[in-house]
Amino acid sequence: MTSTAEAPRPPGRPRSVRAAEAIIEATLDLLAEGSTIEAISVEAIAARAGVGKATIYRRWPGKDALLHDALRTLKGSPPQPAGRSVREDLITLVGAIGHNVDPRAAKIMPCLVPEVKRNPEHYALYQSIVEPRRAVLREVLRRGIRDGELRADLDIEVTMAMLTGPMLIQRVMNWNPDLDVTTLPARVVDQVLTGIRAG
Amino acid sequence: MTSTAEAPRPPGRPRSVRAAEAIIEATLDLLAEGSTIEAISVEAIAARAGVGKATIYRRWPGKDALLHDALRTLKGSPPQPAGRSVREDLITLVGAIGHNVDPRAAKIMPCLVPEVKRNPEHYALYQSIVEPRRAVLREVLRRGIRDGELRADLDIEVTMAMLTGPMLIQRVMNWNPDLDVTTLPARVVDQVLTGIRAG
Secondary structure: OOOOOOOOOOOOOOHHHHHHHHHHHHHHHHHHOOOOOOOOOHHHHHHHHOOOHHHHHHHOOOHHHHHHHHHHHHHOOOOOOOOOOHHHHHHHHHHHOOOOOOOHHHHHHHHHHHHHOOOHHHHHHHHHHHHHHHHHHHHHHHHHHHOOOEOOOOOHHHHHHHHHHHHHHHHHHOOOOOOOOOOHHHHHHHHHHHOOEOO | OOOOOOOOOOOOOOHHHHHHHHHHHHHHHHHHOOOOOOOOOHHHHHHHHOOOHHHHHHHOOOHHHHHHHHHHHHHOOOOOOOOOOHHHHHHHHHHHOOOOOOOHHHHHHHHHHHHHOOOHHHHHHHHHHHHHHHHHHHHHHHHHHHOOOEOOOOOHHHHHHHHHHHHHHHHHHOOOOOOOOOOHHHHHHHHHHHOOEOO
């Protein structure tokens, strides 16, 4: 150990990074406690993070940009499929739908839904989180068509909704108590691949 | 016309029916204005309907039973398919998913979602609305298997989720702005029937 007359610098990342993290965490905590994205204010976030409003405005132009970064942090990066087979990649991607590592997401995400339809800016915020995930799924389907694993005439956007919808309605509202979310990804992918029409 | 010395009876349905309707309407109005099913009280409903609490308890054992009837009234009866072809029946049923005649439903239903996962009684309430609709869909699929239109080995519960999920996520949160809900039912049904795997 070394002794010094100056106050020790806190270890690790620079102070501006720690302030940004505290601001993101404060935003997510307030949302998880029931603040709506409509009602949450930069003032409240600053107070909760223990920083001044100027610290927030130095990094984000406004509330929506901060919410965007906070929700992206909450959701994490879209999963990266292994790229060996379309079936395997689809099961990986479907399994990640609505799966949240951060427990605050289960409180925040369903409550966003009524708001995104009311407000175009909030809808844009929601889409900025969802579209990168859709893009990964779309690319796996396109690759499957190129490689001849999937029909050339398949309806890509509808197939994405068929893969996503069942997991979202199960994870968000447990739509059908007889469906187990752990086995659902493989069951959905296999049924989507095969179709239901007789022979 | 007959004249009488007594006060005229109001025309139409008996008073008890009109009171019940006013109670249902008051419940739906309060929910549409933002009351949660957690917070809404029999007192508030009685006050809004202009009746005493005893009038409510004469007809319903408690709040949950009243909410059940109010939500069933809101959603209406499940649609009845024509029964000519599986494809046509599925398009009818998928088109009805998340479609609400009563504009209050668009305000009430999405806000129920965060609550149904928190509270087993509210989940039971939600399921009592959803299961009759699932039952109609399930019966069309079973009929399709019996008649040889659909594969005998199809995964019925998963197929129901594949048919329902896309419409619900589009109607409730406009999940993908590139999907038009008016053409989605036929596109979903055709893709579910055919499957996506290459010939």
